[in-house]
Amino acid sequence: MEELHAMGWLNGLTIAAITATSWPERKNYTAQRYIELAELIAERWQSQARLLLIGGVADSSGIRITTEDPRRHVQVLHLDGVSADHLVNLFPRCQLVVGNDTGLTHLAAMARGRDGGGPPVVGLYARHSHSKWRTGLPHHHAVATDLSDRMHQGDLCPVRDAIAPNTDIHMNAFPPVALAEICVELLNRVAP
Template identity: 65%
Template sequence: MPAATELVDRLNTCDEIEVSFHGKLGDTLLALATVRALSDWLALRTLSTTIRATGPYAHLISRSGLFTHTPPDARPGIGRRAVIGDREGIEASGAGAEVSLVCDPAAPPCWSSDDRAHPDLPARYYLALERRLGIRLPATTPFAPLLVSQRSRLVEELHTTGWLEGMTIAAITATSWPELKDYTPRRYIQIASHIADAYQTQVRLLVIGGDPGTGTHISTQTTRSGVEILYLDGIPAIDLADVFPHCRLVIGNDTGLTHLAALSRTPNGSGPPVVGLYARHSHSKWRTGLPHHHAVAAALSERMHQGDLCPVRDAITPDTDIHMDAFTPAALAQVCLDLLNGVR
């Protein structure tokens, strides 16, 4: 694989890599494999280069272990700098950089080698940069770096009040496209009721909502079926990254917090299975590639997977308007029960 000479030459002169993501959370998390590829390349070249994170997700993505440990009051270097990030991040931080690497989820193709396809976005990013750098990098699938959880005040409070004891399930309703991707609390409650009946036990359901614009809001509810519900709205992503690994199962729509749940693990690598619901976009591309990250896909999502298409980018009008209605709570409950029982 011939290297992109100009890119390699410029990176060789940089003593600092700035990672700057300012766009959507999900896009940011799946693009961290590009940072991993660059980190692996720097290690092979034995280059003394600082990698630091800036932007709104800096503290969260620093948990990936890809960044150089620097004192909190350390100032940016004055040498040559490369910037890697999404388009918003490059616009914010790219001025004066020696070279900029843009992570565009529409760009990297699906790669294959040794009769195996690598369709998930982290694999696409890693292998695409590997090709541009012109050298075989050491990482193997899965390419997505994990985010290590910590003991936080929110986790301590949930443990103290019993919300993380027994059968605790997290359900994600937060999304930037609610009319198409929100599975709704009502359906998640039905899933929890099916699981409670199957196990003959109490189920605690954490309903993770978005930010309503009024900050954090927490409330509780008890259903007739005995499911205890805790609504968590407007909780920062970094705090949810500490909560997810303590659940028995996480289920959510194809959105950034679901990807975050799949990437967030305890320091010993443990954590729950995560189920993503894919009604429109490719279930294979928009996933972390981690073995515990599963997908339930509608017919349109499967067609997007087969053709490596995007309904937005390729302006594909669906031939049906059912969206999340394609997934019945009873059928999803059975998927969840299989995962909880170790069947899948």
Template identity: 70%
Template structure:
């Protein structure tokens, strides 16, 4: 269920199934559960798209834009590759651009071939990536976060972007693909020097909380270090434990920077600024809880963690259901405005919807947010 916090903010559990009648949706056009995997859909496929993809020997995955948009769009790449496997189309897959290393962790990328691939080349990515790498290709697929609607099928909605991208391509390709919710791929993780160094000096022992302050829109989405510290204090006091808080910041002026604050009563604070996303992907699984704004690193945390370790995104203005991975351990705490954006499948920026009040991250009082965190840490589902 969805819980209403005393401050008027709502928490939304990641495994919540939203019925089709509760929000504005677009019917998928078929009862997905009743169509066998590999069977034709009762909708016409895009004949030209099917023809060109069938002749492809290489797919280039090219994303150059925002990290969050990229991660939430990888289900679209997965949909195309699922279709090719069902059609027995052999294809080489490689990633280019700033996120190539992260994309390789999804298992979507095949090993390089000794000889050049035969057949046409396709490019899948965001608009900037396709424009940069889409010359001399048979087909380019732009995975635009504004394009796919909130689908509904079998009496339920599919509001998260990974589901939207996957199902949009399933409809265009014309056959029932094997993917089921959650549609977002997860990323493999492993040891790295940063994790080992933090562990060696005791920063990953006991109650460890990661808080993400990095954002491309700080005036709207920065919860601030001080609020996160207050949040950690509330959690640690309730747990009667000493908490270690890792504050994940954006790019530092002088590159990668680590600095510790003087210990507080219940919390030790470590600032990690400018850490590459690939290193953070290996760090997040070692944290008991990750809390962040609606940004790419929060999505990354969800896609690199186990279901037993929770991630909470804070949504002040944008839909809390669309801008999530759809993974059951990726939860949301949202304002009434974000809940209305969810219900109407709206975007305050795209649809130019001004708010009655200027909603910022101070809508989430640390004490009330701590209650949501404590319920998750203690295994209490709202």
């Protein structure tokens, strides 16, 4: 990750977004939504943002790092196949981490820098209890659907308890515009 720092990817407003998921048809917020989110945040902060789209952890195919053409307010770097060990060191160097209800988002909340600090982490919970999977740390936040909140209230799991929602709940329940408002508020709380 020192290479990312040397190339300037960790300077300024750096947002990590977790695109990896164990259940893509239900938990994939999509790279495009994360890019839109980063653009909205950068506009509000009146700065350039660097978005690190973090895919699955290391496997036999190795690490894949690709960039996209720069956008008006956002530079995008795709990081796929990066090991959890490296991500633990990367997350505390970001200003914000946003991710679906998956292990890497939980890992981001637990990862702290040498000084004990780290960024706000926002988990997106559409189907499962937001309280069951948050760390309880003050910087780990949840944005949840009504279904997620019902699962929280009753200590339920839609899979374990065979609960079928009356509507399909997907990550599109979190429009980037609304999510950006939450993220900007969290960033403003920790800004120097």
